[in-house]
Structures are given as structure tokens and as C-alpha cells.
Amino acid sequence: MAGAEHPLLSTEIVNRGIEPSGPDAGSPTFSVRVRRRLPDFLQSVNLRHVKLGYHYLINHAVYVTTIPVLVLVFSAEISSLNREEIWRRLWVEARYDLATVLAFVGMLVFSISGYFMSRPRPIYLVDFACYKPSDDLKMSKQEFIEQARKSGKFDEPSLEFQQRILKFSGIGDETYVPKSVMAPGNCATMKEGREEATAVIFGAMDELFEKTRIRPKDVGILVVNCSLFNPTPSLSAMIVNHYKMRSNIISFNLGGMGCSAGIIALDLAQDMLQSNPNNYAVVVSTEMVTFNWYTGRNRSMMIPNCYFRMGCSALLLSNRRRDRRLAKYKLEHIVRTHKGADDRSFRCVIQEEDEDQKKGLTISRDLVEVGGQALKANITTLGPLVLPFSEQLIFFATLATRFLFGAGEVSKPYIPDYKLAFEHFCIQAASKSVLAELQRNLELTDDNLEAARATLHRFGNTSSSSIWYEMAYLEAKEKVRRGDRVWQLAFGSGFKCNSAVWRSLRRVKKPARNPWLDSLERYPAAIME
Structure with a gap:
């Protein structure tokens, strides 16, 4: 699934050779090594990315x-x-x-x-919605293991491995899992995938249309992203059919682009709005848990089962200037980084079959390093667009010193303070250890990571939609005020790291419809448990 392609999973699979005896004799054996630290991606800076950031700035x-x-x-x-x-x-x-x-x-x-x-047309985010599944789909970590055991799809070593992963994942006991994944038999079918897609996509879009009070026929642009479930007709066609949208709608269906696809879809919608004045665009980001459920014994491929849960987000964008008074946010910047030209980056997450011909995602041991390099390139490009001049001046002075006199003159490069550029952070919820390492490298506070940790605990990793559950958390807590800047950061296979920057147009009060309303009082205390 898209989320399983997350670059910063801190788990790597090590081939231990061939099992010499026992029921698995002759089979390859693996062990899981957990990297406790991400690479210090700001220890070295590529001037090409700094130059690219200023190139964006000068052009605009x-x-x-x-x-x-x-x-x-x-x-x-x-x-x-x-x-x-x-x-x-x-x-x-x-x-x-x-x-x-x-x-x-x-x-x-x-x-x-x-x-x-x-001047580019201003792009406004009128409103957004995040799907909240019904309570009967809630599953605690212990229930997850018990149901997996009853399904008969996993042996005891596999169950023990998943239980260890869940223990340190940062995921709570109220995440949502489709019932079909724990039922006997094959759940990764087109029928099950379509049923889940229908539930999560239409649930999010129904709420979006209710909140914005626009008709489906008013939408001129539709962009849907779902990484690994790509049926024919497409998910975008399914939406057009269900809501009876107009025949000249400009629709796109993005697949195979990982957890960062939500920002890629946003970028595509922005381009379409720039060339189609007086229009609305809807962006839908999701992933299907059912269709991508892995039932084999390859431990690398079991990791997505432990982290990823049901979720979907739907956004309404507008390029009409009169919608500014109704909109919540204005899109400031999108910066996309693609490291696919490097072979290691390209191959670090691959969808394939295991030795028993069961499909899953193979996660390379290079994943953590690749993710750190992509993140370094992205934030180095983003810096000139968002950092205050004082931070850029200190950063370049340190960089020049290292370049002229060598690294020995400066023991550690200056890390720009991104807290001066943004009031709020929506960093994709991957795992507890990953968020801790991002916090350490970027020198963020616990408050900066509160939305990400709360989302991981309450909803799990919902892939490309997780950054919008984090935005919903900020709104439910009434933390967003007029003029505040929000940084959304996401990662995906290929390998990609993408950023989106929003500016609040008004103080956002607690919405009447929000996935956090029934559990908000428990956070952030629940994160510390």
C-alpha cells in the first residue's frame, strides 16, 4: 500500500542464510534489525538544492x-x-x-x-474532510493479534513478530481495520478492495459536500490517488459515476506513488486550477488496507500489516478570488523531491511476490538512509522559500566557513530553525521511532510533533491521508489562528519526499464534523501512556 512505501521505517531485513533443519529446512531465514537513529541529513548540504530553492524564489x-x-x-x-x-x-x-x-x-x-x-492564481483550500470508520471496526493491538491467530493465516513466529512490532509502533488501541482481513480465506480481492474504497471515499466526500454546500456537478477537476489498488474502471471514474458529475470534468487517477501521493495530487490539482479559471477541484487521498493485506511468512512484508489502517481524506480547492472569504487556507508553496534516478532509492521499496507467490512489499535495508537523503534535499530546497532572512544568513555563513576552511572549523553545521518559518507541523505519521528521530534532527518540540503522534496513536498510519488527519487535529484543538503557516511533509516510494505549505486565512474554530471530536479530550495525554 502507499503507506507501506514510507521511506523512514526504521526496520531493515537481514538475510541470515538457509535454515539447516526443522520444518523450514532449506528455506531462507531473516532477522529484523531496527535502526534507532536516522542519518543526520543536515550534516552535509548539497548546494544544488539550495540553488534550486532560490531559483524558485526568484522566478516568482x-x-x-x-x-x-x-x-x-x-x-x-x-x-x-x-x-x-x-x-x-x-x-x-x-x-x-x-x-x-x-x-x-x-x-x-x-x-x-x-x-x-x-502572478499565479491563488489556490484556496475551502475545506476538507477525513473519513471516520464506524466503531465496530475498532481493533486494539491485542485484538489484532487474537483475530490474526483465529484467521489461521499466520503461524506463531509470524504472530510473535507482529506483536513485537505493534508494541513499539506508537499505535493505540482504537485504530480501524476492515473485518474481512481477519476472515478465513483470501481477502485481497477486487471485490473486497472496491467495497472498502466505496466506504472510505464516499464517506469522506459526502462529508466534504455537506460541509462546503456545493453540488458535485460544480466540481470541474477531480484528482484521486491510491497507490496499490488501481481497478478498472478507475476510482476516479467510480466517483464520477456515483455522484453523476458533469461530462467535461477533468479527472485523474494516480497510482503507485506511495504515501507522498497526497501532495503530488495536490500539486496536479494546483496546475489544473492555474490553467482553468473559475473552477473547483476535489483531491481524494486514500489506500486500501484489505486489498494489500499480506498473509505470508516474509517478515519484511508483514510490517505494513502492523502500521497501516483505514482512512481517506477529501479536499475542496478553489481558484476563485471571491472564495477567499469562505476558505480556510491559501496554498503558499509545494516542493517535490524525487530521488528515483538513484538505483538504491528506486529499489528500496518494491511490490512483489514472496516464495509462496503471495504479493507484498519488500523493504530494503537502504530505506532509512534513502529516506534521510530525500528529506535533506527537500528541506534544503524549501528553506529559501520559507525561512526568515536571519536564519538564511547564519546558515550560509556556516556553510561558507565549512566550504572554505573545512569541516574541522565548524564541528556541526548550523541547522536552520524551522520553528521560525512555521507555526504548525503535519509530518506524516510513520512510527514512534521515526517521529522521534525527525524531532531530533530538525530540533522540534513535543508540541510541534503532537499532531503527528496523536494521529499515529488514534488512527494509525493512513498513508497519504495521514497529514490531513493531523490538520484535523490542529483544527479540533483550535490551534490554528489567522496568518499561521502549516508545513505538511510526506514521503513515498520511488523515492520521493514532498512538502506543502499553507497559510491560514482566518482563525479556525472547532468544526461541527471532525474525526477527533469523540476522543479529543484524551490527547495529548494518551500519547504518553
């Missing part, structure tokens, strides 16, 4: 930066002149003809028009 600010330069030049020119000289040059000595005046006015109009036409 060329006209704005030209105006101050012209003002400075003009000011310097007239600063040496007194009032009489200025009057004499402008009116007494000047000789204006009609052609000169028209040329001047034409250039002024052209410059102003070019500035406004080059």
Missing part, C-alpha cells in the same frame, strides 16, 4: 524585486538635486512630445500588466 518574485531596484536608482539620482533643480529638469528643460508620452505610458501599462499576468 522577479517583478517585485525589480521595483525596489528602480526606486533605489531613482532615489540615488535625485538625492543630489535640490527642489529648484528637480523642477527645472522636469518642466523647464524637458521637451515632451506625443510619441514620448505614449511610449512611456505604453511601457508602464505593459510592465504592470506583465506583473499581474505572471
Whole structure:
């Protein structure tokens, strides 16, 4: 599943060779090694990514930066002149003809028009919804193991392995699992996948349409992402059919892009809104637990069973300026990093069959290192777009010192304080250990990681939709105020690391519909248990 492609799982599989005796004689044996620390991805900085960040900044600010330069030049020119000289040059000595005046006015109009036409359309997030399954699908960690044992799909060593993973996963006892995965027989069928897709997608979209009070026929752009469940007709076609959307809707269905696909889908919707004025776009992010349930004995492929749970998010985006007063957020930046050109990065998560021809996701031992490198590249590119000038100045001074005099002069490179750039953080909920390492590397506080840890505990890893459950947590706690900036960070196979930055347009009060309302009072205390 998309979430299983998460780059920062701290577990690696080590081949121990061939079992010499017993019922598994002749079979390859594996052990699981847990890396306690992510690589210090800011210990080395690739100047190419810093340059790329400033390239983004300059491209979007060329006209704005030209105006101050012209003002400075003009000011310097007239600063040496007194009032009489200025009057004499402008009116007494000047000789204006009609052609000169028209040329001047034409250039002024052209410059102003070019500035406004080059500006991208503002993209507003009107509202979003996160699916909350029914209570009969809740399953504690102990029930999970008991039901797995009753299903007859796992032997005792496999059950013990999953129990150990769950113990340190950071997942609580109220996450949601489809009933069919614990039933005898094969649950990874198209029928079961479609049934789960129908429940989670339509549940989220029904809530979205109810909250925004728009009709499905008003939607001009639809983007759906689901990594490993890609039926024909597609999930986007299923949505169009169910809601009887208009025939000229621009629809996309993204597959195989991992947990970061939610931001990729958002980026695609943004591009479509830039070229289609006066429009609404809906972005749906989900993954099917049922279709991707692994029932074999390969321990690498069992890890997704322990972490990933039911979930779906649906967003309504608008490029209509009049929707600004109704919208909650404005999209500021999207930065995408793709490390797929590197063979290790490309192969670190692969969907394949095990020795018994049961499909699952194989997780490479290079996963943690690959994830750290992708994250380093992404935040280095993002920094120039969001960090205050003081942080960038210190960062470059440290970088220059290391470049000119060697690393010995500076024992540790300066890590920019991203807390000065963002008020809120929605970092994809992967596992307890992964979030701890991200907190250490980025020097974040417990408050910064509260939404991610609470989401992991309450809903598990819901793949590409998990960052929206975190956003829902911030809203339910009424933490988002006017002008606040929210950083969403997600990872996926390939290998990718993507960031989205939002700015709040108003203070967000506790919504009437929110997946956290029945459990909000238990957090953040429940995280410490």
C-alpha cells in the first residue's frame, strides 16, 4: 500500500542464510534489525538544492524585486538635486512630445500588466474532510493479534513478530481495520478492495459536500490517488459515476506513488486550477488496507500489516478570488523531491511476490538512509522559500566557513530553525521511532510533533491521508489562528519526499464534523501512556 512505501521505517531485513533443519529446512531465514537513529541529513548540504530553492524564489518574485531596484536608482539620482533643480529638469528643460508620452505610458501599462499576468492564481483550500470508520471496526493491538491467530493465516513466529512490532509502533488501541482481513480465506480481492474504497471515499466526500454546500456537478477537476489498488474502471471514474458529475470534468487517477501521493495530487490539482479559471477541484487521498493485506511468512512484508489502517481524506480547492472569504487556507508553496534516478532509492521499496507467490512489499535495508537523503534535499530546497532572512544568513555563513576552511572549523553545521518559518507541523505519521528521530534532527518540540503522534496513536498510519488527519487535529484543538503557516511533509516510494505549505486565512474554530471530536479530550495525554 502507499503507506507501506514510507521511506523512514526504521526496520531493515537481514538475510541470515538457509535454515539447516526443522520444518523450514532449506528455506531462507531473516532477522529484523531496527535502526534507532536516522542519518543526520543536515550534516552535509548539497548546494544544488539550495540553488534550486532560490531559483524558485526568484522566478516568482522577479517583478517585485525589480521595483525596489528602480526606486533605489531613482532615489540615488535625485538625492543630489535640490527642489529648484528637480523642477527645472522636469518642466523647464524637458521637451515632451506625443510619441514620448505614449511610449512611456505604453511601457508602464505593459510592465504592470506583465506583473499581474505572471502572478499565479491563488489556490484556496475551502475545506476538507477525513473519513471516520464506524466503531465496530475498532481493533486494539491485542485484538489484532487474537483475530490474526483465529484467521489461521499466520503461524506463531509470524504472530510473535507482529506483536513485537505493534508494541513499539506508537499505535493505540482504537485504530480501524476492515473485518474481512481477519476472515478465513483470501481477502485481497477486487471485490473486497472496491467495497472498502466505496466506504472510505464516499464517506469522506459526502462529508466534504455537506460541509462546503456545493453540488458535485460544480466540481470541474477531480484528482484521486491510491497507490496499490488501481481497478478498472478507475476510482476516479467510480466517483464520477456515483455522484453523476458533469461530462467535461477533468479527472485523474494516480497510482503507485506511495504515501507522498497526497501532495503530488495536490500539486496536479494546483496546475489544473492555474490553467482553468473559475473552477473547483476535489483531491481524494486514500489506500486500501484489505486489498494489500499480506498473509505470508516474509517478515519484511508483514510490517505494513502492523502500521497501516483505514482512512481517506477529501479536499475542496478553489481558484476563485471571491472564495477567499469562505476558505480556510491559501496554498503558499509545494516542493517535490524525487530521488528515483538513484538505483538504491528506486529499489528500496518494491511490490512483489514472496516464495509462496503471495504479493507484498519488500523493504530494503537502504530505506532509512534513502529516506534521510530525500528529506535533506527537500528541506534544503524549501528553506529559501520559507525561512526568515536571519536564519538564511547564519546558515550560509556556516556553510561558507565549512566550504572554505573545512569541516574541522565548524564541528556541526548550523541547522536552520524551522520553528521560525512555521507555526504548525503535519509530518506524516510513520512510527514512534521515526517521529522521534525527525524531532531530533530538525530540533522540534513535543508540541510541534503532537499532531503527528496523536494521529499515529488514534488512527494509525493512513498513508497519504495521514497529514490531513493531523490538520484535523490542529483544527479540533483550535490551534490554528489567522496568518499561521502549516508545513505538511510526506514521503513515498520511488523515492520521493514532498512538502506543502499553507497559510491560514482566518482563525479556525472547532468544526461541527471532525474525526477527533469523540476522543479529543484524551490527547495529548494518551500519547504518553
